[in-house]
Amino acid sequence: MKEPALDRPGQDARMTQKKKASPPSSKTLRKALTGIQGLDEITGGGLPSGRPTLVSGGAGSGKTLFGLEFLVRGTTQYDEPGVFMSFEETIPDLTKNAESLGFDLGRLVADKKLFLDHVYISRSEIEETGEYDLDGLFIRIADAVQRVGARRIVLDTIEALFGELPNPSILRAEIRRLFGWLKEKGLTTVITAERDRPDRLTRHGIEEFVSDCVILLDHRIHDEISTRRLRIVKYRGSTHGTNEYPFLIDEHGISVLPLSSLGLDHSAPTVRISTGITRLDGMLGGKGFYRGSSILLSGTSGAGKTSVAAHFVDAACRRGERCLYFAFEESPRQIVRNMRSIGIDLEPWIHKGLLQFQAARPAHGGIEQHLLVTHRCVSSFQPNVVVVDPITNLLTVSTLGEVRSMLTRMVDFLKTQQITAIFASLTAGSGTLEASEADVSSLMDSWLLLKTIEIGGELNRALYVLKSRGMAHSNQIREFLITDDGLRLLDVYLGSEGVLTGAARVSQEGRELAAGTSRRQHMEARGRELDRKRRIFEARMSMLRAEFEVEEEVLQQSIVESKTLDEALLTDRRQMERSREADTAAYKKRASAPAAVKR
């Protein structure tokens, strides 16, 4: 066979080093989509195109699978063939590992979309006798790249060479040359490296050659629950998420959370959909929930959460909508059986393919697992309605903070898909109900609270709408009965003793009737008494007024009389003065003169 002509990597690389190939400006930074779920969102479009990215992590952190998926997705989804240079695992091992992710490497290799090469050196066989270079490796890489027309390459883990070949200084120079050549060729490269200590990225400081993008993988066991995390340590010239993102490796490959972009820019539909319970619709402004809203349905054990959810599901299926039911507590069969006992037959919907159950106890996987399963099911089933029953079971495998962050992502995700979601939540006691769920409830658009109320040796159920954004809703508590025909909401019984339910309500009704009669009689009696008192009062008033009038008359009389008397006296005096006028005048003159003199 005629070997294909290939340009020699060594020489190109040497030239590159001299030229010091100018890095692309950040404005024109191109990115290569990895196709790895969630990663492209965090990185804002993938890894730096045509540049090397370092993926570092401890043993078993998923570096190799990361590289494999990057290549497989690259060639299958973006038509960018790839080369995998394995320095550790053999090709059969690689192929087998890739199978666990659902990738058929053998086929891709046969189709010339992928090239695998296993680089094996054993230190025990090696004797260093002088200067050397890595041309053997370079020739193999260059040939592989040319054979499949590779745009992507993974070196997993090139640092292994340090363990096998003597003279690290030669190795470092050669690796630098290799990276220069890879950049020159515009290959989007993933270099994996082992992180043996937390205070450094790689065992042999290989990160110094990779300045563009560094991704750290981590695998830890916390509380017997294994969690994988991914963090972008650096990404030159690009914004990127800086958090530690949980990720999963399963039969669909790697999935990094969040799976969809987080944001609050989802549209807000104004369409309303029935809850399946007429009177509950009535409580919600007469029309039910908004489509695409998130509803928290919380209640104590046995309060009827599943029944309310089943009504909603049933109503949705009747409208021909698709429903996805995540049952974390009961098996689907059990739910179907139990709901049939209250007159809701879910089975036809399952047969019609409108209703799908996903049942699993959360203990079987970490919280990330559950979020991923949710996403995957939603993506494949494309439901209009999602029920998660109950979210509180997730708390058994994670902390409140993580559950909240997971639910935030889930709510955002479902909203962007305009999926109406019901989250059932089991509350322990009655006292701390609102407090314990305040964390989650703020994410929700509507919050229905189901309560069992114990009165007179009976447990009865009550429902109220704690909140419902964007609609007028009833602020009243309703009693609801679970009957053979489903849920029935009953009128509110508000008396002096609060809301009453069940037998207490019935007896209270009777009591209220009796009490009402007696109150009426009592009132009538008091009314008569009042009348009497008023009459007495009025009689007294008129008597007093009469007395007063008499007195007044007398007083007026005496005033008039004394006035007349005064006037009569004055008249008399004047008459007397007139009669003795002469000496009065003389007397007056005299009387005033001596007084003046005296002064």
Next chain:
Amino acid sequence: MKKRPQKARSHSRRAEYVLRLYVSRSTLRSKLAVENIKRVCEEHLKGRYDLEVIDIYRRANLARDEQIVAVPTLIKRLPIPLQRLVGDMSDLNKVLFGLDLRTKRDAHH
């Protein structure tokens, strides 16, 4: 697929020592390695060695099959155990040690 390496020199049909030297084109280092190994063979293995010099440039498959990474690489196929010597073969002591012609790696004469 024929890829019989060109025989640089063969001294014996039933050679005790079967050596393959892989180089990449005729670089200075390649030439140096060839000269060095030939000298060693002539001095220490005269008449009982089979040495081939193989240029792996344009023969990537061969490089893969033989697991060549560093260049130059000398593979001692016989006598067993298989041994690889990398470098330009200028460290005579290590070359002799690698060829089992000396028991101590750093022994000096």
